[in-house]
Amino acid sequence: MNTEDNSPKGLSRRDFFKGSAFVTVGLVSGGFLANYKMPEFFTMRLTQEKTLYQLTLMPLIFPVNCYLIEEENGLTLIDAALSFGFKDILKASEKMDKPITKIVLTHAHGDHIGALDQLKQTLKDVPVYVSQRESRLMSGDTTLDADEDNLPVKGSVPKNLLTRADVLVKDGDQIGSLLVVSAPGHTPGSTAYLDTRNNILIVGDAFQVRGGLAVAGQIRPLFPFPALATWNKKAALESAHKLRNLDPSVLATGHGNILVNPLKAMDEVIAQAENALKSK
Secondary structure (H helix, E strand, O other): OOOOOOOHHHOOHHHHOOOOOEEEEEEOOOOEEEEEEOOHHHOOEEEEEOOEEEEEEOOOOOOEEEEEEEOOOOEEEEOOOOHHHHHHHHHHHHHHOOOEEEEEOOOOOHHHHOOHHHHHHHOOOOOEEEEHHHHHHHOOOOOOOOOOOOOOOOOOOOOOOOOOOOEEEOOOOEEOOEEEEEOOOOOOOOEEEEEOOOOEEEOOOOEEOOOOOEEOOOOOOOOOHHHHOOOOHHHHHHHHHHHHOOOOOEEEOOOOOOEEOOHHHHHHHHHHHHHHHHOO
């Protein structure tokens, strides 16, 4: 993994997002907004790996990732992080001197669609892609299909999201260089995206890296939140096998650092998840 400062045009990470610490934070408990300059550990961090740019909000305390995929004539944004990352996402696009031309979602939990409404207000003509199954969660619909396990949908399902999908996708569809890979488990309609140019795999919360690599549903005490928000551990394990069989060169998750050459580590945590399910 490239851990050096790799911001476009030779800018350091600090210079790349200089000034981006000014954000608007919603103080939910108080019901009002406060504008203030946040400490550096709240700001957005940039990490590049080939055609992938990982944008990490709050990297030191509660990392929330979204991604820009570089295409020839533009950028595809994967997920929309939290609402106060809105300006930093746009700033990254500006510094790379390429427009965001597509927004694709891995799933509809609040930490993956937080800035979506703000982005759509600015990028009015940019289409939003999501799986047909996950599109229902965007409107707060947590009902299950007849063929789905009767387990509660967990996590921060949006209640007031205004944006809806422009394009509904399914397993095997292509979005630019990205192959759509259905990966239910964390949510019923979770989706991963494989960059067919280099086998970089962006999986949302089908895996996590923060707190230790894990399949969705495996508790990691140092960062248990993705597991606690997982709908169906059995389906998540099946999806983990499917994603591993794509032989990714890089694993990019919703929480934690980019993982290069991840196959051995993926095999180990998949085996752990299998053993945990068998023991129940």
